[in-house]
Amino acid sequence: MTLLMPTPEPAIMSQRGELIARLGAILPSESLIVDEVSRRAYECDAFTMYRALPLVVALPGNVEQVRAIMALAAEMNVKVVPRGAGTSLSGGSMPLEDGILLGMSKFNRILEIDYENRCARVQPGVQNLAISKAVEAQGFYYAPDPSSQIACSIGGNVAENAGGVHCLKYGLTTNNILGLEVVLMGGDLIRLGGKHLDSEGYDLIGLMTGSEGLLGVVTEVVVRLLQKPPVARGLLLGFASVTAGARCVGAIIARGVIPAGLEMMDRATIHAVERFQPCGYPLDAEALVIVELDGTPAEVDHLVSVVQDIAREEGATTIRASTSEAERLQFWAGRKNAFPAVSCIAPDYLCMDGTIPRARLPEALAGMERLAKEQGLSVANVFHAGDGNLHPLILYDASKEGDVERAEKLGFDILRLCVSLGGVLTGEHGVGVEKRDLMGEMFSDVDLEQQMRLKCAFDPAGRLNPGKVFPTLHRCAEFGMMHVAGGKMPFPDLPRF
Amino acid sequence: MMQAALATLEIRDESDAVDAICAANAKGVSCAIVGGGSKSQLGRCAPQTQALSTPALAGVTLYEPNELVLSARAGTRLSEIEALLENNGQQLAFEPMDYGPLLGAEAGYATIGGVIAANASGPRRIKAGAARDHLLGFRCVTGRGEQVKSGGRVMKNVTGYDLSKLVCGSYGTLALLTELTLKVLPKSETECTLLAIGADEAESLALLRRATATPCEPSSLAMLPAGVALALDADAAAIRLEGPTISVTARRDDLVARLSGGGVRFETLDERDSTTLWRGLRDAAPIAAQVGQVWRISVAPTEGFAVVERIRRAGVPLLAHFYDWAGGLIWLCVETTSDAYAAVVRAAVDVSGGHATLIRASQETRTIVDVFHPQPAALAALTRRVKESFDPAHILERGRMRAEF
Numbered sequence: 001m002t003l004l005m006p007t008p009e010p011a012i013m014s015q016r017g018e019l020i021a022r023l024g025a026i027l028p029s030e031s032l033i034v035d036e037v038s039r040r041a042y043e044c045d046a047f048t049m050y051r052a053l054p055l056v057v058a059l060p061g062n063v064e065q066v067r068a069i070m071a072l073a074a075e076m077n078v079k080v081v082p083r084g085a086g087t088s089l090s091g092g093s094m095p096l097e098d099g100i101l102l103g104m105s106k107f108n109r110i111l112e113i114d115y116e117n118r119c120a121r122v123q124p125g126v127q128n129l130a131i132s133k134a135v136e137a138q139g140f141y142y143a144p145d146p147s148s149q150i151a152c153s154i155g156g157n158v159a160e161n162a163g164g165v166h167c168l169k170y171g172l173t174t175n176n177i178l179g180l181e182v183v184l185m186g187g188d189l190i191r192l193g194g195k196h197l198d199s200e201g202y203d204l205i206g207l208m209t210g211s212e213g214l215l216g217v218v219t220e221v222v223v224r225l226l227q228k229p230p231v232a233r234g235l236l237l238g239f240a241s242v243t244a245g246a247r248c249v250g251a252i253i254a255r256g257v258i259p260a261g262l263e264m265m266d267r268a269t270i271h272a273v274e275r276f277q278p279c280g281y282p283l284d285a286e287a288l289v290i291v292e293l294d295g296t297p298a299e300v301d302h303l304v305s306v307v308q309d310i311a312r313e314e315g316a317t318t319i320r321a322s323t324s325e326a327e328r329l330q331f332w333a334g335r336k337n338a339f340p341a342v343s344c345i346a347p348d349y350l351c352m353d354g355t356i357p358r359a360r361l362p363e364a365l366a367g368m369e370r371l372a373k374e375q376g377l378s379v380a381n382v383f384h385a386g387d388g389n390l391h392p393l394i395l396y397d398a399s400k401e402g403d404v405e406r407a408e409k410l411g412f413d414i415l416r417l418c419v420s421l422g423g424v425l426t427g428e429h430g431v432g433v434e435k436r437d438l439m440g441e442m443f444s445d446v447d448l449e450q451q452m453r454l455k456c457a458f459d460p461a462g463r464l465n466p467g468k469v470f471p472t473l474h475r476c477a478e479f480g481m482m483h484v485a486g487g488k489m490p491f492p493d494l495p496r497f
Numbered sequence: 498m499m500q501a502a503l504a505t506l507e508i509r510d511e512s513d514a515v516d517a518i519c520a521a522n523a524k525g526v527s528c529a530i531v532g533g534g535s536k537s538q539l540g541r542c543a544p545q546t547q548a549l550s551t552p553a554l555a556g557v558t559l560y561e562p563n564e565l566v567l568s569a570r571a572g573t574r575l576s577e578i579e580a581l582l583e584n585n586g587q588q589l590a591f592e593p594m595d596y597g598p599l600l601g602a603e604a605g606y607a608t609i610g611g612v613i614a615a616n617a618s619g620p621r622r623i624k625a626g627a628a629r630d631h632l633l634g635f636r637c638v639t640g641r642g643e644q645v646k647s648g649g650r651v652m653k654n655v656t657g658y659d660l661s662k663l664v665c666g667s668y669g670t671l672a673l674l675t676e677l678t679l680k681v682l683p684k685s686e687t688e689c690t691l692l693a694i695g696a697d698e699a700e701s702l703a704l705l706r707r708a709t710a711t712p713c714e715p716s717s718l719a720m721l722p723a724g725v726a727l728a729l730d731a732d733a734a735a736i737r738l739e740g741p742t743i744s745v746t747a748r749r750d751d752l753v754a755r756l757s758g759g760g761v762r763f764e765t766l767d768e769r770d771s772t773t774l775w776r777g778l779r780d781a782a783p784i785a786a787q788v789g790q791v792w793r794i795s796v797a798p799t800e801g802f803a804v805v806e807r808i809r810r811a812g813v814p815l816l817a818h819f820y821d822w823a824g825g826l827i828w829l830c831v832e833t834t835s836d837a838y839a840a841v842v843r844a845a846v847d848v849s850g851g852h853a854t855l856i857r858a859s860q861e862t863r864t865i866v867d868v869f870h871p872q873p874a875a876l877a878a879l880t881r882r883v884k885e886s887f888d889p890a891h892i893l894e895r896g897r898m899r900a901e902f
Contacts, residue, residue, distance in 0.1 A: 114799075115710065116706050116799050117797045117798050117799050117825075118709060118710070119797075139710075160655065161659065163653055167653065168652065171630065172653065174630075174659065174662065188875040188879075189875065190873075190875050190876045191873075192876075194797070194850040195796075195797035195800075195850065196795045196797050196825055196850065196851040196852070197795055197825060197826070198616060198618065198622070198627050198629070198795060199795070200795075201852075201869060201876075201880060202663055202666070202667060202880055202883055202884075203616070203629055203662040203663055203665055203666055204663075204879070204880075204883070205662075206629055206659055206661075206665070207658060207660075207662055207663050207883075209659065209662075210655045210658070211658055227709070227710060227711065227712050227714075228712070229712060229714075250563045250564075253564075253565065254563040256586060256686075258683065295740070295744065296712065296714075296747055298747040299740060299741055299743065299744030302744065303741075355652075355653050355654055356651065357564055357566075357650060358563075359563065359564060384653065387651065387653045388651050388652065388653070389651075389652075422650060423649070423651055424649045424654045424656045425656045426655050426656050427653035427655065428653055428655055429655070430655055431656060431657065435656075442649075443646070446643050446644065446645060447645050447647065447657075448657075450639060450643065450887070451647075451657050451660070453886035453887075454658055454660075454663075454883065456886065457885070457886045458879070469657065479886075
């Protein structure tokens with residue numbers, strides 16, 4: 001399968017020399033990466049299937065530099081691709097050959113920790129986990145914990161609306177930020193929110209979060225800090241079928257319990273994990289459910305017994321409750337190792353990210369098995385069971401003729417299946433380039449046009465991260481959104497993929 | 498109330514909305530969107546040419562308690578949804594405020610569409626999130642007359658822009674919402690409220706902030722100056738605890754131990770009294786009965802007291818006030834004057850950041866004073882472009898949020 005990106009514009013390519021010279025007037029030389037070998041380091045993010053060599057890499061160190069770069073890009077009509085830590089699984093920060101790659105890694109400072117207002121003001125390049133580390137001594141943490149949290153940056157988390165295993169109870173990035181500072185294409189700086197809740201006016205913080213770098217460049221984030229619960233306990237529940245496991249998950253929630261974490265994995269994953277690094281998972285189970293309950297000691301003990309009762313009623317074949325912090329962490333160790341473990345049972349895997357209404361899980365699994373068989377491939381499954389977010393890992397061998405295409409085809413088929421069951425294409429990894437061409441499965445042309453009009457409201461020339469999220473590029477003028485100066489279109493040759 | 502003479506079109510389904518909005522675009526006339534009318538006096542006073550009435554666009558279309566999801570057409574009464582959830586031991590955790598009584602209308606008329614359009618959230622917002630955190634997806638007809646959907650019915654979804662956030666708090670200026678899908682949550686087994694009585698206003702607020710830094714998980718924190726609620730003759734801090742009985746009791750005892758000292762005495766309100774108190778605070782009851790203009794101010798919790806002090810010291814005659822959200826939300830009733838002391842109030846807020854919304858004032862005042870906090874130029878320009886991406890001809894709720902659209 002080939003991914004069609006916007007054709008590099010000759011007008012931009014031919015201005016590379018001038019662009020570099022003018023960027024050199026904005027940035028110190030060590031913040032500008034020009035030579036090909038060094039640029040190669042930026043040719044992809046964690047979605048490695050597709051790569052492109054950026055025109056130039058700019059690493060600004062302060063807001064004034066970002067503003068100057070965005071003003072220059074608008075003036076010279078050059079594209080810009082923002083990048084955080086480069087951990088996107090959907091190609092959100094994949095470079096463009098005719099675009100500036102704007103790396104935000106130098107924005108790596110925690111500017112202020114305000115315990116009394118339970119928030120922290122941080123620069124976008126700060127690692128997700130570094131925030132929790134900085135406040136843990138005072139008993140606080142930052143809730144969203146994507147599995148890439150040791151590497152991913154908070155700016156990237158905002159761009160992708162990152163989730164994690166605790167989002168059933170504590171929400172995604174969008175539910176945990178209070179303020180943003182954003183530089184728009186052209187260099188305007190806007191401040192949204194702050195340390196207070198619910199800024200009136202349109203919720204542009206909500207819109208920016210999950211906008212995949214298409215609307216603006218985040219230069220500062222105010223995150224909410226939560227008090228760490230005094231106790232957390234884990235439960236490990238084994239089931240004779242995935243359906244039984246899914247039923248138990250539904251029963252826990254039906255009983256009014258919202259666990260801090262509620263994860264499930266299938267037999268293939270359990271075995272892969274046990275082979276990778278044994279952590280005591282039951283090998284006879286077809287499905288394993290991990291439940292985490294947190295709160296005050298009395299509450300947690302009470303809830304653990306409630307969940308144990310439910311598991312018994314639902315016919316669990318294994319029921320273990322952690323009695324120490326070490327044991328709780330051991331329950332999680334296998335889950336946290338699931339991806340590397342799976343990479344040991346197959347040369348390559350492709351991680352998908354659909355979400356379905358939880359009750360449709362048995363149908364989704366049966367459907368996936370059928371689709372995998374059609375392609376002659378197999379799938380290992382890890383789920384954020386509480387919120388219906390599936391991570392089917394498609395196992396393939398890139399060295400085998402046609403396997404990459406089959407894996408991609410299967411991935412697309414699985415996402416179509418998710419949509420047909422009332423679900424969505426992506427729960428937390430983003431659309432990026434990976435799922436861009438599937439957007440029509442979920443949205444009508446009119447739906448997508450409205451989203452693209454919003455893009456035009458932020459970026460009328462379509463210069464910020466184009467080619468991502470939307471399966472077609474339009475001129476904003478087509479939507480009646482752009483004033484065409486003197487009848488001259490800035491980009492006469494926009495492609496449609 | 499004074500807009501009764503408005504020509505009204507009844508919207509029964511999406512195609513009615515498309516027809517009405519397309520016709521309005523053709524004629525260039527502006528439209529109010531009216532559900533139960535509980536918020537018709539909220540926002541800038543900007544008379545519209547016609548009203549699009551949504552109560553016939555009603556009914557719960559999906560409710561799966563085990564999936565924690567409910568969909569309803571926009572004109573569905575909030576009270577109907579809350580009763581349905583109550584029967585299943587569930588709730589809208591953001592605790593939507595009923596603006597009716599504060600704005601001189603009856604209670605109980607709010608529709609779910611209006612709740613979302615105003616992002617109406619109550620005291621539990623500080624822990625559970627706002628309306629915007631519970632809207633999973635929606636259908637609407639935009640100001641261009643186009644049927645658009647966004648989001649879905651699942652909890653985790655990052656497919657495309659999160660327009661759900663954008664329509665929350667948009668006061669009908671972007672689109673006529675037709676159907677909303679909400680995350681619903683289990684109701685707590687029980688609740689109680691711990692009252693800490695006897696510290697002064699600033700100390701009580703500091704005590705609330707101390708409570709937020711404990712692991713006791715308070716779900717609401719209000720500061721009630723003497724006389725505004727509960728017939729208390731001294732200032733009080735009120736802290737709501739919710740959860741299983743065993744946990745609520747333990748956390749209350751823990752909280753008393755952590756907050757003791759400084760001459761405060763503690764009282765506990767049981768479940769019934771606690772529910773009544775927070776329902777009243779949700780609807781701003783302590784100041785609703787006062788005759789005066791009402792401001793709703795959102796600032797960082799540590800700044801609440803300073804903002805009120807600045808306003809007081811500037812000579813603004815305060816009739817009553819109280820704080821919610823651990824001091825971050827101020828409900829303020831001032832003696833009626835032509836400009837509602839807008840310049841003073843906003844200057845007091847701007848020192849440290851936040852916003853002040855003029856919730857209750859006469860139509861004359863809401864014509865000459867910005868109801869919503871003024872925005873810096875770049876943000877105002879962007880806001881207008883966002884508006885026009887949905888409604889280029891300013892058909893929907895023209896002038897309700899900003900004079901320029």
